[in-house]
Amino acid sequence: MRWLDKYPWLYNCAECGARVKVTKDGEVTRTCNHTTANVNAPRRTILTGDGTLNGVPWKLRLEWHLRKLLTRLTGRCV
Numbered sequence: 102m103r104w105l106d107k108y109p110w111l112y113n114c115a116e117c118g119a120r121v122k123v124t125k126d127g128e129v130t131r132t133c134n135h136t137t138a139n140v141n142a143p144r145r146t147i148l149t150g151d152g153t154l155n156g157v158p159w160k161l162r163l164e165w166h167l168r169k170l171l172t173r174l175t176g177r178c179v
């Protein structure tokens with residue numbers, strides 16, 4: 102299970118890393134008992150300026166798309 106630590110849940114418990122569900126209305130449902138712990142929301146981001154994406158190799162762009170897809174499918178930050 103160690104390797105999964107590299108891909109934390111999009112919302113997780115700051116204390117133990119367990120998955121936390123957050124609705125669009127901000128309703129929080131925890132899967133562990135740390136009711137007072139913070140909720141982490143790790144995200145990878147890609148920041149680009151005007152037109153700079155055009156110079157990016159297609160292999161890298163494909164990787165970004167794969168990551169977005171995996172994040173959507175698994176609910177983890179990939």
Ligand SMILES: [Zn+2]
Nearest residue numbers: 114117133135
């Ligand atoms: Zn916890």
